[in-house]
Amino acid sequence: MPSTIDIVTAVIRDNTGLMLVVRKRGTTRFMKPGGKREPGEDDLTALARELDEELGCRLVSATRLGDFEAPAANEPGFTVRAATYLAEVEGAIEARAEIDELAWIDPAAPGARPLAPLMLKVLAALLALEPDLA
Template sequence: MSRVLDIVTAVIRDQAGRMLLVRKRGTATFMKPGGKRDAGEDDLTTLARELEEELGCRLVSADLLGHFSAPAANEAGFTVQSATYLAVVEGEIAPRAEIEEIVWVDPAAPGDLRLAPLLTRRVLPALLTPLAL
C-alpha cells in the first residue's frame, strides 16, 4: 500500500483559457501549482500560501473542482490526494521558491510536455467533461 501525500492544488486559467502548469527544480514533470498543508491549515489557507511562495501571486477566489488521487509524480511509492480548486489570482506570476519553470497550456491539447498522473488521469478529464444538464 502506498503512502499518501495530502495536497491542495489550483487550476489557474488565463483569458485565452490556457492553464498554468509548473515544474519544480530538479524534476521533469509539469503539474498544477499548490502543495502540502502546514499543520492546522485549511484548503484555502494552504492554497493562498503556496501560490504566494511558488508564484508570487495572491489568491482572489477559489471554487472546488473536486477531490482526486493518483500516483505521485516525483515521490516514488506515494499517492497524491488532492483538493483541486478553480482559482482566480492577481499579481504578476513568476517562478519562485522551488519552481524552475512555468508554462501555459491548452487543457484540451497540452502538447508533448511530461505531465503528472494526477493531471492527466483526473483533473484534465474533469475540466474537459461538460457537466450533465
Template sequence: MIVSVVGALIRDPGGRLLLVRKRGTERFMLPGGKREPGEDDRAALARELAEELGVRVTAAELVGRFEAPAANERGATVRSHAYAVQVEGRVQARAEIEELLWIDPAAPPDVPIAPLLARRILPAITVGR
C-alpha cells in the first residue's frame, strides 16, 4: 500500500527544521499530511499547516519526491512531496499534533524519527552543508 502525502520543511531564522509528533505515535516527522480529494500539493499544505500548526503558508517550493517505509502504517510505503515552506503566524501544536521539535538537520537529536525523514529527506537537504 502507498500512502501519498505532502510535507513541509519549515526552518527558523537559525536554520533549525521543525518536526512534529502526532498524538498516539512515537516518531517525529515533517508537518503536513494526506491530500483531500481535488487538492493539489499547495492546497493540502496550506490546509494541513493551518490545522496542525495555526500558520498561513506564504511560499512553497518543491524540494523533492521521497519514498520510504511508513512510520505509522504497518507494511505501507509513504511517498512524500516535500516542500520548503515559508509561513506567517506563531507555530503551535494543534489538532492531532502532540509535540513540536526544532532540530539541526545536519545533527538530529537521538529521538525516534520517521524512516522517510531519517533515511531520505535529511540526507538530501544536508548534502554539501
C-alpha cells in the first residue's frame, strides 16, 4: 500500500484576495478544495470534476503554482503530494458532497482555523509569489 496520496488542489481567491478553504465531513482541519485523480484523468480534468462535485462551480482557468508535499491531515502515517493550481472559477460556491464547511481566509493572516500541514506550505508559496500580501 503506497504511503503517498497524490492529489490535485486549487487556490481559489475572491476579488479582495481572500482564499477559499474547505473542511471535509468528519475532519477538523481546513484545506484547499480538490482531490484524487480518477484513472486516466489529467490534473485539470480531475480538478474541474472535484470543484464541480465539492463546490458546484466551474473551473475557468488554472495556472500551476507548484507541487507541494506534507504529512496528510486526515490519514495518519501518510504523506500527501499535491499538484496545486491558482484557479479561476465561475458560479455560486457552496459546500457539497463531503464538504461540511467553507471559509475565506487572508493568506497573510489565516487566523485561528486549524489548517492542514499542506496548507501552510501553500500559504508560504503564495506569500513568496505575492510579497505585498504580508
